[in-house]
Amino acid sequence: MEMEKVEILRSRIKEVKTQQVEKGDMILSSLHLAQELFENSIPLEAAEAIAEELDVKIERIYELATFYSMYSTKPRGKHLIRLCESLPCHVVEGPQIEKKLKDILKIDFGQTTRDGLFTLEQTSCLGICGVGPVMMIDGDTYGNLTVESIEGIIEKYRGDRK
Amino acid sequence: MKAMTVLFSTDSNSLLNGSRSYEETMKEWVKEYNLSKMVDVIETGTFGFYGKGVLFQVLPEDIYYLVSSIDDLEKIFNEHILKGRIVSKFLVEKEKIRPAKGMELKETRIVLRNAGLIDPENIKEYIARDGYKALYNALKMKPMDVIEMIKASGLRGRGGAGFPTGLKWEMTFKAKDSKKYVLCNADEGEPGTFKDRLILEGDPHSIIEAMAIAGYSIGADIGYIYIRGEYYNSIKKIQKAINDAKEYGLLGKNIFGSDFSFDIAIRPGAGSYVVGDETALMESLEGKAGRPRIKPPYPTDHGLYGKPTLINNVETFANVPWIILNGPDAFRRYGTEKSKGTKVFSLVGNVVNRGIVELPMGCTLRELIYGFGGGVANGRSLKMVQTGGTAGTFVKPDKLDIPVDYESIKDGISLGSGSILVIDDQNKAIDIAKKAVKFYMHESCGKCTPCREGTRDLYILLDRISKGMGKKEDIERIKTLSTEISDTSFCGLGQSINLPLVSLYDNFKDEFLELVTKIKPQNILKT
Numbered sequence: 001m002e003m004e005k006v007e008i009l010r011s012r013i014k015e016v017k018t019q020q021v022e023k024g025d026m027i028l029s030s031l032h033l034a035q036e037l038f039e040n041s042i043p044l045e046a047a048e049a050i051a052e053e054l055d056v057k058i059e060r061i062y063e064l065a066t067f068y069s070m071y072s073t074k075p076r077g078k079h080l081i082r083l084c085e086s087l088p089c090h091v092v093e094g095p096q097i098e099k100k101l102k103d104i105l106k107i108d109f110g111q112t113t114r115d116g117l118f119t120l121e122q123t124s125c126l127g128i129c130g131v132g133p134v135m136m137i138d139g140d141t142y143g144n145l146t147v148e149s150i151e152g153i154i155e156k157y158r159g160d161r162k
Numbered sequence: 163m164k165a166m167t168v169l170f171s172t173d174s175n176s177l178l179n180g181s182r183s184y185e186e187t188m189k190e191w192v193k194e195y196n197l198s199k200m201v202d203v204i205e206t207g208t209f210g211f212y213g214k215g216v217l218f219q220v221l222p223e224d225i226y227y228l229v230s231s232i233d234d235l236e237k238i239f240n241e242h243i244l245k246g247r248i249v250s251k252f253l254v255e256k257e258k259i260r261p262a263k264g265m266e267l268k269e270t271r272i273v274l275r276n277a278g279l280i281d282p283e284n285i286k287e288y289i290a291r292d293g294y295k296a297l298y299n300a301l302k303m304k305p306m307d308v309i310e311m312i313k314a315s316g317l318r319g320r321g322g323a324g325f326p327t328g329l330k331w332e333m334t335f336k337a338k339d340s341k342k343y344v345l346c347n348a349d350e351g352e353p354g355t356f357k358d359r360l361i362l363e364g365d366p367h368s369i370i371e372a373m374a375i376a377g378y379s380i381g382a383d384i385g386y387i388y389i390r391g392e393y394y395n396s397i398k399k400i401q402k403a404i405n406d407a408k409e410y411g412l413l414g415k416n417i418f419g420s421d422f423s424f425d426i427a428i429r430p431g432a433g434s435y436v437v438g439d440e441t442a443l444m445e446s447l448e449g450k451a452g453r454p455r456i457k458p459p460y461p462t463d464h465g466l467y468g469k470p471t472l473i474n475n476v477e478t479f480a481n482v483p484w485i486i487l488n489g490p491d492a493f494r495r496y497g498t499e500k501s502k503g504t505k506v507f508s509l510v511g512n513v514v515n516r517g518i519v520e521l522p523m524g525c526t527l528r529e530l531i532y533g534f535g536g537g538v539a540n541g542r543s544l545k546m547v548q549t550g551g552t553a554g555t556f557v558k559p560d561k562l563d564i565p566v567d568y569e570s571i572k573d574g575i576s577l578g579s580g581s582i583l584v585i586d587d588q589n590k591a592i593d594i595a596k597k598a599v600k601f602y603m604h605e606s607c608g609k610c611t612p613c614r615e616g617t618r619d620l621y622i623l624l625d626r627i628s629k630g631m632g633k634k635e636d637i638e639r640i641k642t643l644s645t646e647i648s649d650t651s652f653c654g655l656g657q658s659i660n661l662p663l664v665s666l667y668d669n670f671k672d673e674f675l676e677l678v679t680k681i682k683p684q685n686i687l688k689t
Contacts, residue, residue, distance in 0.1 A: 019427065021384060021386075021427050022448075022466075022467055023449075024448045024449030024450070025386075025427075025429060025447055025448065025449060026449070027449030028391075028429065028430065028431070028432050028446070028449060029429065029430060031432065032391065032430065032432070056449070060449075060450075063450075063451050064432075064449070064450075064451060067434065067451040067452070067607075068431075068432035068433050068434050068451075068452070069432075069433035069434065070391050070392070070431075070432040070433035071432055071433075082392075085597070085600070085601075086353035086354065086552065086597075086601065087353055087354065087511075087548065087552060087583055087594065087597050087598065087601075088353055088354040088510040088511050088581075088583055090593075090594075090597050091511045091512055091583070091584075091585050091586070091589055091594075092511065092512060123392070123433070124351060124353065124433075124435055124601065124604070124605065125351060125352070125353035125354065125355070125552075126392055127350055127351075127355065127356040127358075127359045127390065127392075127393065128356060128359075129353075129354050129355075129356055129508060129510040129511075129516065129581075130356065130508070130510065130516040130517050130518070131516070132510065132516075136392065139394045
């Protein structure tokens with residue numbers, strides 16, 4: 001199964017490589033591709049595949065995967081929850097949302113729920129401050145969060161457990 | 163046009179009041195009653211007023227209803243849509259929708275000239291509003307003449323630093339190299355700022371056109387848009403715009419039959435604030451960790467892949483086609499002596515109406531917060547305002563009437579990215595300080611010691627004070643330490659920490675002192 005995914009990754013990188021303008025400018029995009037395939041993290045075999053396909057050293061891939069906050073070398077949950085921690089969300093009751101979210105998921109920031117469904121992270125401003133407090137779950141954004149509305153949102157993602 | 167039109171506002175604020183589901187319900191009823199040929203239900207931008215509920219307009223009567231439940235909506239459907247009887251109970255006075263007296267002339271749309279008016283995904287609508295005409299005109303001019311126009315307009319960088327745009331173009335033009343690049347900085351990450359996102363999503367072609375004009379002017383055939391990795395929606399829209407422009411021959415080989423060829427590629431970021439720095443952004447684009455480079459050499463000589471590179475912010479670019487079409491003098495009519503044109507402000511925090519508004523440079527915080535923002539939310543009072551983003555200054559309400567522009571920093575108001583964060587009296591200065599420093603600590607790239615270690619020390623210090631375990635001399639240390647960090651840091655990130663911290667210290671010293679003078683028994687035991 002994992003081997004299969006590595007092969008898919010290789011063929012996708014070959015595909016995006018055709019859009020390369022200068023050497024190196026598709027590395028970050030390739031890391032994003034890997035995360036899509038490997039449930040929000042970049043395992044060693046994926047890093048090796050990227051390094052080989054793009055002809056760069058694996059050390060460089062490791063540096064990138066640890067420097068940028070959207071990447072993780074540590075396995076993460078199926079769904080990635082990113083709660084905005086910037087001031088514009090903080091002053092509109094962000095801390096209450098943070099507390100409620102941790103209560104519902106029974107985890108702290110940087111942790112994954114035991115069923116492997118959710119990883120909770122903090123993020124800097126997401127640029128949707130007009131409707132703060134906000135969070136992102138995978139690619140979807142949720143605004144005007146209230147202590148009451150969070151539970152329903154999380155429940156929606158619990159629904160597709162299988 | 164059909165006999166009746168119902169308009170629902172679906173801007174970000176209205177959406178979260180539930181306007182989408184009200185709109186869909188209305189559509190269903192219209193369908194159910196076989197009225198689709200008679201009644202149009204469509205989406206539009208903001209009406210500029212937010213009540214408790216969903217606001218919608220009915221034409222041709224030109225009246226506004228405010229409803230807060232589907233039951234209310236049903237009453238209006240049964241009475242007004244079906245029988246033509248106005249339901250006065252839910253009517254909103256028109257005076258409330260229009261901007262406050264004296265404010266209506268101030269909003270000036272140069273950057274946002276098309277946002278909310280055209281369908282951003284339809285290139286024809288952009289072209290219909292003189293889109294790509296500026297590029298056409300520019301290609302008939304000499305590159306240096308285009309640059310002279312930008313210089314004469316007085317346009318300055320809208321990313322925050324305010325460097326004269328025309329001068330930057332000229333320097334890149336004069337750099338001698340066969341390969342040059344145009345770069346659009348769309349790595350918008352300054353907390354409280356979402357103007358670039360709304361420009362990219364509302365009028366993507368204006369950026370493409372401006373980048374092509376820049377490419378022609380400096381002699382580049384390729385442009386990159388480096389955009390926040392989290393901005394999925396913006397990436398999709400701008401990619402579609404690029405594809406459409408290529409299809410129409412407005413990007414690619416021999417544009418408008420000239421010798422000029424230009425292409426644009428998008429590259430997403432991966433979550434790093436410091437990459438907003440121009441040289442760090444270039445490192446990142448090259449597929450490296452986004453740490454800033456030492457300057458000089460400047461990007462105009464030695465930028466992306468070591469080649470001369472022109473890098474501008476999204477909002478800066480959005481001004482360019484307008485200047486080419488309307489001339490530099492028209493642009494100079496707006497703004498102040500040293501800051502020409504307009505600025506797109508994002509109004510956020512504890513304010514009644516959050517959103518973005520474009521005003522001439524030199525408008526005041528009072529106009530922004532009370533004119534457009536409708537005042538402080540929930541009936542609370544204003545404690546402070548942070549201007550320019552997290553790397554901006556905090557000001558007390560006594561500075562609401564100072565004109566805001568690039569020069570207002572001398573009065574303690576930073577323009578920065580144009581974010582205006584309203585903070586009410588429920589917030590404590592210490593919490594705000596902690597949050598601001600935590601941001602710096604998290605976003606420090608680790609390259610230089612003052613920023614990497616200093617921000618951490620500062621956070622530990624503030625944390626101690628907030629827990630009632632601080633000493634009196636710790637308070638002075640907030641100021642000295644943040645000044646030291648900003649004096650010795652490598653790039654703009656660490657260098658800017660004195661702006662929020664020293665202004666907080668100066669404005670709320672008493673509040674900090676109170677935290678260290680109150681003796682709490684449980685803390686005596688701990689220390």
